Structure formats: structure tokens, C-alpha cells
Amino acid sequence: MNGLEHKDGERCIVCENVKEKGYHILSAFICNECDKDIIQTETDDQAYMFFVKQLRKIMTKQNISYS
């Protein structure tokens, strides 16, 4: 329980691939590559809207299935 079990990575909510490197926003995981995309994306860009949609989807899913 000291983090060593995390070698296989986690599933990114944006690209939905399992990646080793990234960070958590709320309880969702975002890989470094998608993070870069988001930072370089204008807020009215479609990619940003896609990201927000994915994030909302995850949050909604967790709210429903966590009971």
C-alpha cells in the first residue's frame, strides 16, 4: 500500500488509454499527453469541450455506481 502497485498505470478519462504518467483531477486520471493537449487548447476548442464532456461523464458515472 505504498504506491508500488501502481506500475501498470491508470486509465485516462480523455483518451481512455492506460498510462503510467499523469495526474488526478478530482477522482479522475488524466495522462501527461492529454494534459499537454488541454493546456495548448483554447477554451472554445472542440478538444477542450471533449475533455469537459469526458470529465463530466466520469463524475456522473461515479456518483451513480459508488453506492
Ligand SMILES: [Zn+2]
Ligand atoms: Zn490521455
